[in-house]
Amino acid sequence: MHCLRDEDALIPSPRGHSPKVCAASVAAIATGGILLLSPGGLINLVAFATLIVALGPLLHGLYLLFEELLHHSNTRHRGRSLLGHILPACGLGLKSLLAAALAALLLHLTRDSLTPRGQSWELVVLVPVLYALLKCLGVLGPWEVEVSDICEERKLNVAHGLAWSFYLGYLQLVLPSLKTSIDSFRGSHRDSLWGPGSQKLLILIPLNANISHKLEDEDSHIEFYKSLPNTELDRAGVRGRVYKHSVYRVKDERGKAHDCAVEYATPLLTLYRMSQERNAGFGEPERRQQVLLFYRTLRDILDRSLECRNRYRLILIKDEHEDDPHFLSKTILRHLEQQDKEEFCLIGAPQQDTNKPVEVEDWHNPEPMSREPTLMMSLDRPQPLRGPVEDTDSFRQT
Structure with missing residues (x-):
């Protein structure tokens, strides 16, 4: 369906993947800088940072799970399974749990390379607790753009x-x-x-x-x-x-x-x-x-x-x-x-005049083709494509 150009300029287009591209680019630049400054402890730092970031949403998901199980398990979820529906709905899905588990496992395997202070283990406890508090208070969103993006992507508007x-x-x-x-x-x-x-x-x-x-x-x-x-x-x-x-x-x-x-x-x-x-x-x-x-x-x-x-x-x-x-x-x-x-x-396309001969100098600017096709028949014998082929059928000209 064709529409006017001013209408196309007014209608909002679907949101793209620019935030994901920016996040991946910044993460690659930061990882590269840390690799140059401290090449020996890169794996340990990545595991440590991932664990801190993953524990915050998981702790917030536990708060949400407590509310759902206490008041809404029968009304909103209607007896649906805990693992298959309620946990993913609270943000405790497979991806979040897997990220935290892999980060913890990797940090455990590299524990020998920890500094005497233990790479500030206090942060592992303090950061998730503060993240969950700020998330519940609405300081960390979700913001209007995020909600709009989710609603448009999942057709919830x-x-x-x-x-x-x-x-x-x-x-x-x-x-x-x-x-x-x-x-x-x-x-x-x-x-x-x-x-x-x-x-x-x-x-x-x-x-x-x-x-x-x-x-x-x-x-x-x-x-x-x-x-x-x-x-x-x-x-x-x-x-x-x-x-x-x-x-x-x-x-x-x-x-x-x-x-x-x-x-x-x-x-x-x-x-x-x-x-x-x-x-x-x-x-x-x-x-x-x-x-x-x-x-x-x-x-x-x-x-x-x-x-x-x-x-x-x-x-x-x-x-x-x-x-x-x-x-x-x-x-x-x-x-x-x-x-x-x-x-x-x-x-309303103009039709070609069949009585007008086509001149040689007009080959680069031909006349428009007629929209009414005509059937043209030839009485000549058909010629073989690859070579002489024996043909016993008789061909009668009329």
Whole structure:
């Protein structure tokens, strides 16, 4: 699905692996410096540092485990196994335990190289205790960026659920039959003003998630025309559930009208209402971020959907031009114009004049190929590829 460049610049892209690359680079530089300054005790220092770093999260995980076993083992975990679910959920998974065990084993094997003070064994006790305390107090995070990264990677945001619900519960059901509905509507309404590229459902996604139930209330250049034929499906126990699309007539500045099927993305009503409810803990900045994630997620889902391909167009509406009373109609017309250009490029390519001979000097700039292939037959005998082959079949020319 093609979208405008300004929309691509507005949608946040998925986070990359820059923190991991930076961490690996700094660790390599630090290890190399220690190797040059103290080559004999490198293994011992690495094991000592790993043990100190690993014990802090493990101790914090024990605190979390105590809370889960004491109050939530039956309600949140519902009797699931301690080793297979509860321990990994508290940060006491295989990777953490294995790292601490290997560090302790390596430190035990290299104990003969310890200094008389024992490489400050007090730190092994003091650092994990202080780490766990600061972690419980929220000093060590997790920070907002970390939580956002985890939610986006594991698809835990509200926007991800709303996008999938909108696709599976609505778009996947109605978009495959949209072209048939439009053709039926155009056949029964001779006065309709459909353009060549307006065979798609225009889905409006405003950044502020403030949706009006009637488009004509937002822009006087938009008026309701009629509705497309209803689509009836048996859904979730409801016989003949009705899905319908509204046809709007949009006028440009010169008064020329254009018909199109346009509607808002209804899940944005949920995001807007959540931002109005105090109990949801969902403010305006979070709502805007969720709208952008909803747009990106829905776009990615529809791009991979064969049933919905070339039957929709997502329109992201910014909230920077609220002073323009006709901004909505201008935005819709701009997308309709772009659709018409795309449609013209697909079906309106110039055809080659077969009666015009091709000149030698024009070999580097040939004429466009004809889009209507012709079948050419030759009455000559087929020639062998490798050598003379005996052919006893007779060939009759007509």
